[in-house]
Amino acid sequence: MRNLHLLVAELDTMNLLTTKIDLDAIASNTRLLKELVGDTKLMAVVKADAYNHGVDKVAPVIAANGADAFGVATLAEAIQLRQLGIDKEVLCWIWTPEQDFRKAIDLNIDLAVISKEHAQALIDTDVPHIRVSVKVDTGLHRSGVDEAEWEEVFALLHAAPHIEVTGLFTHLARADEPEEPETDRQKEKFLQAVESARSVGLECPTNHMCNSPATLTRPDMHFQMVRPGLALYGLEPISGLDHGLKAAMSWVGKVSVVKQISAGQGTSYGLTWRAHDNGYVAVVPAGYADGMPRMAQEKFSVTINGVDYPQVGRVCMDQIVISLGDNPHGVAAGDEAVIFGNGGHSATEFADRLGTINYEVVCRPTGRTIREYI
Ligand SMILES: Cc1ncc(COP(=O)(O)O)c(C=O)c1O
Incomplete structure (x- = not known):
């Protein structure tokens, strides 16, 4: 029988959502x-x-x-x-x-x-x-x-x-x-x-x-x-200016699954978004229980291997859905989806898309998000 303490310490490594702090x-x-x-x-x-x-x-x-x-x-x-x-x-x-x-x-x-x-x-x-x-x-x-x-x-x-x-x-x-x-x-x-x-x-x-x-x-x-x-x-406090600060936080989720969707099919609760063409969606485990606002629906995109993909459909408690189109770059399960930060949009850009401020955005990641220090 494994020591329960050890198991608890290991639990963090089983989460797929991270804030990377530089x-x-x-x-x-x-x-x-x-x-x-x-x-x-x-x-x-x-x-x-x-x-x-x-x-x-x-x-x-x-x-x-x-x-x-x-x-x-x-x-x-x-x-x-x-x-x-x-x-x-x-x-x-x-x-x-x-x-x-x-x-x-x-x-x-x-x-x-x-x-x-x-x-x-x-x-x-x-x-x-x-x-x-x-x-x-x-x-x-x-x-x-x-x-x-x-x-x-x-x-x-x-x-x-x-x-x-x-x-x-x-x-x-x-x-x-x-x-x-x-x-x-x-x-x-x-x-x-x-x-x-x-x-x-x-x-x-x-x-x-x-x-x-x-x-x-x-x-x-x-x-x-x-x-x-x-x-x-490292967040710029005055909109439109750049004082050379270095952003410390990135919020990154690992794609849990990539699946096909046919033209006309909907995704996520309410099926509020429907695919225009046959294609693929990816699921990223960042939901409102993790600090992703439900109101963020379809207001932002994530960046996977340097390419931007729109978030589509309802934000759920544990996950969001990303439209990959016909997945020209071969996004696969395990790839990192940058919600904001290094390799993606800045926290300020994410905040602008959501109609809020970068202060709130960095305070958002919670729930199953684990911290990783660089
Ligand atoms: C009393 C007080 N002083 C200083 C600060 C720091 O402000 P800022 O994060 O804009 O530098 C805050 C944050 O809101 C505050 O409440």
Whole structure:
């Protein structure tokens, strides 16, 4: 009888759908960003499992190639970084006063103050030292301390001897649209916030507002730190521009079967697509349970051995169907079908076809998708 543990470890190798993650690309993008910002600190955003690239493998590479700090959304993500041995500054910006946030404080994790209630919870916490960064709302109206409460919150934090305010940060609403004046407006508001914090006695040594698009296009807003995510993974944040980033993720499925279809026959549930001529279809095991949106039906193509083939018919839970025409290039079971990435369309092109953004597309692969690191 085989050891069940071994069998579980082997299960991954039996899946036919893979995200291939190029760690050299991530290293190169990190170095590119660090060189671009010079003496400014680089906070690498590795939330959402490093944008679904696998934080356990990705964070050490980013740390070794120039990141000075890490930014994450949740407490769990922050604590995971410490468990991975990351000893650099870590900032967490989504938490609630009801959570056990002291665990994070004990691990030297910086907490974002995103409201007066968050400030009060930290002020009331009986620990010797807490490092915080105040997230100020400068126009995104999502989370962050409202302008009307800036001064009160700054003063409350300043009066708490156990709280060290490392600085302020804010998040941009339209930095991916460089022609939009909103980014300049947010910059002005942010400068006002820093001035207001300093006027109540906070030093605010490290302030930051630049996500990927602003890091790449707005050196005047780098301040003491930048906070990019997307660009680290090699995805272009501004439509139509090319900053020389190297895409790290490819989503690839192995063709499970190639079969004939006759003119007039339909394929997949509902038989919504019917073959025009006699020909062949291929099946790729990427369904909506694996993150392929059902709404993607007939909006994209996959690339097999350098040739593009349209997806046809309904997206199922476990698979999609590809039309091969009369299969002039002899596509066969076992061939790799690139959904996006190396050897196929970029994640940005795939996103455009689906009417979404490359951020969402790289977060899609899930379910039976296994990761393979290059
Ligand atoms: C607060 C915050 N800062 C920085 C980032 C990184 O943004 P980007 O991936 O556009 O660089 C994000 C991601 O959405 C964020 O939520």
